[in-house]
Each structure stands twice: as C-alpha cells, then as structure tokens.
Amino acid sequence: MKESLLEILCCPLDKHDLELEDAEYEDDEVVGGTLVCTECGERYPIEDGIPNLLPPDMREESPA
Template structure:
C-alpha cells in the first residue's frame, strides 16, 4: 500500500485513526507491516502490500 492511503484509512470498528508500523517496504509501497488503532489497539496486518482491515470476526480462522 502507498503511505498516502493513511490519510483516509481508519479502524473498521470505531473509525479512529490508525498508526502505521512498517516491517518491509520498497521505494513506492509498504509491503509488510501493521496498522494499529490509536483508540482500541486492534491490530491489522499489511501483507504483500495489501492492508487487511477486515474486522476480527471476518478474518481467516474466525469462528463461523
């Protein structure tokens, strides 16, 4: 994801701002990292350049 996207991304649960933690990036994009809600502390992964802002109950492995 492009860092400029941080302007509009928010936590899906409480719509509060997110903090970006970069693990790996190239010149243009953040490839791996985390987005952490500044209010509720929920963590959202960035994997292969795509931020996963699915709420916890819809993530991989969430109970059906």
C-alpha cells in the first residue's frame, strides 16, 4: 500500500485515525508494518503490502 492511503483508512471499530508503526518499504510501497488505532489502540497488520483491517473477531488467528 501507499502511505498516502492513510488519509482514507481508519479503524473499522471506532473510525478513528490509524498510525503506521514498524513500516517496511519497497520503493514507495509499504509492504509490512502495523496500523494502530490512535483511539482504541487496536493493531492491524499490513501483510505483504495489503492492510488487514478486518475487525478482530473476523481475523485469522483465534483469540488466545
């Protein structure tokens, strides 16, 4: 994903802004890292360049 996509993306739960952490870049693409909600702190992974913004209960891993 392009970093400028952050202007449009938000937390699916509370619709607050997301902050990019631990970004990995390839050219001008963000290929890895984590999007963190500035309000609730929920963390969303960027997996091979595609942000996974599914609500936590719909994500792959089951809660510990």
